[in-house]
Amino acid sequence: MKGMIFTRLIEMADTMLGPDRVKMVIAEACLPSGGAYTAVGNYPHSEAVTLLDAFSAASCMPVRDLLGRFGEHMLEYLHRRYTAFFEKCPDAFSFFESIDSYVHVEVRKLYFDAELPRLVAARDSPGRLRFDYHSSRHLEDFAAGLIRGTLRLFLENANVTQTDASGEYGPCIRFIIEKQHPPSHVL
Ligand code: HEM
Incomplete structure (x- = not known):
């Protein structure tokens, strides 16, 4: 690590x-x-x-809460340190979609020995993203904190749930990220 x-x-x-x-x-x-x-x-x-x-x-x-908080803390740091990765994306969903194909690819170039997870994003609908975290290191609570931190950074309100979707391809935690519309009194 x-x-x-x-x-x-x-x-x-x-x-x-x-x-x-x-x-x-x-x-x-x-x-x-x-x-x-x-x-x-x-x-x-x-x-x-x-x-x-x-x-x-x-x-x-509890360790799980600490890991989540650490994910949020880390996201703030990553944003300060690697602002360009964030600036390329118009919103949180496109940032999530860029992690596996771009951000972690660039990270690998900087740190050849980095141990990176696979993060597969797919849009079920314009307001709903499936984000599958594949890793044997089981840092899903850290990933959840990174996800919350990203949503906050892009000023987006979304509901995030996670389920175990492990199967023949190994361990997998599935995050479902659903955009929330602002409450009606704000409209
Ligand atoms: C929401 C966005 C992101 C998620 C969900 C995510 C997820 C993760 C997770 C869970 C790990 C721990 C390793 C593992 O579980 O196998 C990790 C490692 C790492 N990620 Fe990401 N990541 C995100 C964005 C970023 C960004 C923006 C950067 C940097 C520009 C970054 C750089 C790294 C680095 C350097 C490691 C450490 C690898 C090691 O310890 O060897 N990640 N990422």
């Missing part, structure tokens, strides 16, 4: 727990890397799981 994920996770924990508490939590977690990460380095997935568990215990926030 890329060091960038670890550095952003620690950044978020700093805002939630304060830097001193975070340093203590990291020290107590006895991580193989010692808790020092560079953005371009690669570290074991298991170390991210250990860190998440430790931050979850320290903040009394």
Whole structure:
């Protein structure tokens, strides 16, 4: 897993727990890397799981909620760092559609060793997108946070549900993203 994920996770924990508490939590977690990460380095997935568990215990926030919040935090960072990817897209649906065929392809060029999921988007109707997340790493709650962050960024109101659609092609979580019309009193 890329060091960038670890550095952003620690950044978020700093805002939630304060830097001193975070340093203590990291020290107590006895991580193989010692808790020092560079953005371009690669570290074991298991170390991210250990860190998440430790931050979850320290903040009394369930791991799934923490991962979702981390996805939203990460999306803000990705937008600041890679603004061009977002500017190419007129709305959230077209951004989601660009991840697999463009964004993660460019990411692979920057980081040849990146471990990327497959994200297959298909429009059921103009206001409804199916977004299938295929990965053995089971970071669907992180993906859900990235999706919510994207919708917020594009100022779009949508309902997001997720179901397990795993099958012969391996693990798959299906997100259904349905645009909501503004409530009638706003019209
Ligand atoms: C809503 C949009 C996006 C979704 C749902 C998404 C989903 C994910 C997920 C779930 C992972 C974790 C790896 C896995 O589960 O197998 C991941 C990894 C990653 N993604 Fe995306 N992504 C999105 C947008 C982006 C953007 C805009 C960028 C950068 C410009 C980006 C760059 C990366 C990088 C660098 C990794 C780390 C790979 C590694 O650790 O080796 N993603 N993505």
